[in-house]
Amino acid sequence: MSHNTTTAVTTPPAAEAPPVPPGLAPPASPPPDEPPLLRTLAPLLRGLERQLRQLLDSRRHDPLTLLQRAELEGLADDLRRHADALDVEKPLLVIMLMGGTGVGKSTLLNALAGAPIAAASFTRPTTRDPVVYFHQSVKPERLDPALRLCRLVQHDRPALEQKVIVDTPDLDSNDLSNRDKLRALLPVADIVLYVGSQEKYHDRLGWELFKEQRQRRAFAFVLNKWDRCLTGEQGLRPDEDWLRDLKAEGFEKPLLFRTTAQLWLDAAQNHPGPGLPPPPPQLPQGEQFADLRNWLELGLTRLEIEAVKARGVGQLLVHLHDAVAAARPPELTAPAERVQAAWQATLAAEADIQADVLVSTLEPYQTEVEHHFSVEGQMPFRGLMGAYLKLTTRMRYAGSTLRDRLPLSGWKGRLRGNRIETPARWNLDEFIHECTRTAGERVLDQRTTALINRLLIDAEMKGFPLALLAEATKSAGRLEDREQWTQAVIDALAEIERQATHPTGWRRLLRATLTLLGNTVPEIALVATAAWILWNFFIYGDIPDFFRMALIVVIPLVVIIVFHLLIILLLPVRWPAIRHQFRAELGQRLAAALERVYLAIPQQLAAAIAQERQQVERFLTEVKQVQEWLAARQQAARIAELYGN
Numbered sequence: 001m002s003h004n005t006t007t008a009v010t011t012p013p014a015a016e017a018p019p020v021p022p023g024l025a026p027p028a029s030p031p032p033d034e035p036p037l038l039r040t041l042a043p044l045l046r047g048l049e050r051q052l053r054q055l056l057d058s059r060r061h062d063p064l065t066l067l068q069r070a071e072l073e074g075l076a077d078d079l080r081r082h083a084d085a086l087d088v089e090k091p092l093l094v095i096m097l098m099g100g101t102g103v104g105k106s107t108l109l110n111a112l113a114g115a116p117i118a119a120a121s122f123t124r125p126t127t128r129d130p131v132v133y134f135h136q137s138v139k140p141e142r143l144d145p146a147l148r149l150c151r152l153v154q155h156d157r158p159a160l161e162q163k164v165i166v167d168t169p170d171l172d173s174n175d176l177s178n179r180d181k182l183r184a185l186l187p188v189a190d191i192v193l194y195v196g197s198q199e200k201y202h203d204r205l206g207w208e209l210f211k212e213q214r215q216r217r218a219f220a221f222v223l224n225k226w227d228r229c230l231t232g233e234q235g236l237r238p239d240e241d242w243l244r245d246l247k248a249e250g251f252e253k254p255l256l257f258r259t260t261a262q263l264w265l266d267a268a269q270n271h272p273g274p275g276l277p278p279p280p281p282q283l284p285q286g287e288q289f290a291d292l293r294n295w296l297e298l299g300l301t302r303l304e305i306e307a308v309k310a311r312g313v314g315q316l317l318v319h320l321h322d323a324v325a326a327a328r329p330p331e332l333t334a335p336a337e338r339v340q341a342a343w344q345a346t347l348a349a350e351a352d353i354q355a356d357v358l359v360s361t362l363e364p365y366q367t368e369v370e371h372h373f374s375v376e377g378q379m380p381f382r383g384l385m386g387a388y389l390k391l392t393t394r395m396r397y398a399g400s401t402l403r404d405r406l407p408l409s410g411w412k413g414r415l416r417g418n419r420i421e422t423p424a425r426w427n428l429d430e431f432i433h434e435c436t437r438t439a440g441e442r443v444l445d446q447r448t449t450a451l452i453n454r455l456l457i458d459a460e461m462k463g464f465p466l467a468l469l470a471e472a473t474k475s476a477g478r479l480e481d482r483e484q485w486t487q488a489v490i491d492a493l494a495e496i497e498r499q500a501t502h503p504t505g506w507r508r509l510l511r512a513t514l515t516l517l518g519n520t521v522p523e524i525a526l527v528a529t530a531a532w533i534l535w536n537f538f539i540y541g542d543i544p545d546f547f548r549m550a551l552i553v554v555i556p557l558v559v560i561i562v563f564h565l566l567i568i569l570l571l572p573v574r575w576p577a578i579r580h581q582f583r584a585e586l587g588q589r590l591a592a593a594l595e596r597v598y599l600a601i602p603q604q605l606a607a608a609i610a611q612e613r614q615q616v617e618r619f620l621t622e623v624k625q626v627q628e629w630l631a632a633r634q635q636a637a638r639i640a641e642l643y644g645n
Helices: 037-057 066-086 105-113 176-188 204-213 238-248 261-270 289-299 302-326 333-378 383-396 429-461 466-477 481-501 506-540 546-570 575-599 601-637
Strands: 006-009 093-099 131-135 151-155 163-167 191-196 218-223 256-258
Touching: 037 066, 037 302, 037 601, 066 302, 093 105, 093 176, 093 204, 093 302, 105 131, 105 163, 105 191, 105 261, 105 289, 191 204, 218 238, 238 256, 256 289, 302 601, 333 383, 333 429, 333 481, 333 575, 333 601, 383 506, 383 546, 429 466, 429 481, 466 575, 466 601, 481 575, 506 546, 575 601
Parallel strands: 006 151, 093 163, 093 191, 131 151, 191 218, 218 256
Antiparallel strands: 131 163
């Protein structure tokens, strides 16, 4: 585009505004207490932009996709840009003339200006450089940069103070640079006056450009050279044909002006002065140039200008509402409940398998386990019974490597000469840790990975989005599983030990009875046997032989052995008897540990996503409120005829 030149066209102010022409609705005016639409809309858009940025910057459990984030960030930029553009005291309405070669766009602008400000020709198109017609109170710096590169023409007409009329190059020009100029200017237009003639009102290039731009701009239509349309021929007149096609495109009540711009330009040159010149005597019937001029001057009031300027904001808000609604987190409360029910069965089955693996890992150490339980179970016994049990236990487990295999920190036992006293308490931490490490390396680590995959498959089958659950579930699986296995084994053994050493119910009575009898009967038998031998010696003079002397040892020993057999039968500590209880207890503890790690994840995630959904819902509600407020103001402005459905 060429550099601009500024020309001033001055006309004296009109003494009296022309009346509103028939056929056009009187201009709407806002109530006196109604604030300017754009000055109110600008802070609303800034508020929406701030909230949208907060949604984008907050950490989400339901992350946005790359495309969603890019779209919403672009919408946030659009909100800021529109707010800055609308925050003005007197917005400028850009009305752009668009049409093909020879339809009379430049003549129409000259007629509207009342002077030949745009070059026009009957023989060839001459609109190479766009002409911008604007009020002298408007500084060129306020114009869009694309308009400042055009030829600038100023005027002093108060009725057009907030309107900028632009004559553009022909859309079907053979010079492609002219088409490029037109396309560069169209984004600046608020209203496009699509100018046609009897030859060119529906040519291919113009109609395609109209269809491309109609969702973005307001459109009014001018059928120029109206005198050539009234030929008296049968069939549809050009205006009727054009109106039919516009209705087919969704314009229920298109605003179409039938003009003969050349006649009005001639009249203006012949009758210079303020206002509209006298109607030319040869005007054809139905000619509406005066209506067009009055619509531009009086029909487009502040309310209509602001409504048109805000029309793009309405479309932006629709786009914003749809984009945010599409990125709204899903409702996952019901799926989370279904997932929990499915996971409980899966975790219970996995706990049984892990318990079997850990028990089988302890199988090689069953002698040590029996040794420990024997030591713990024999601690209440005293005297002869206690000494016998310690001796037999030491003999029975002479091959046990308990002290070698177990780092028994906290042993109360100590080295006494060549004697090693059995520990009173068994510290299992490192021993069980070693066992679970071995089990983990062989089986359990792989099973944990497989378990996570099964849980995710179950969740997906129950309607929980896999992408939302995968990270949280895998993170939970990366916890110290071996520590949990170690703790579960220790707690299970401790519970079995507690049940063995501190039973309840009838077992408690039985253990107390056996302990009491075991601690007293062998001593009583020893004393009774010795007393009997002494009685016979002193009373009857019966000298005891070796057999009788041996009874002092044999009888208490027999009593002790009998009690030992009763203890073995009634209070078993053998691994086969312990194993079943230990396996059941370990399975329950592993199930509880797995549920503690995994089972709460769906509900916690659903609750967090529900909070994010509520934030999005509140934002959508506010967007809807702004939409409704804007729609009500636009409806009051009566600009619907400028937009198709």
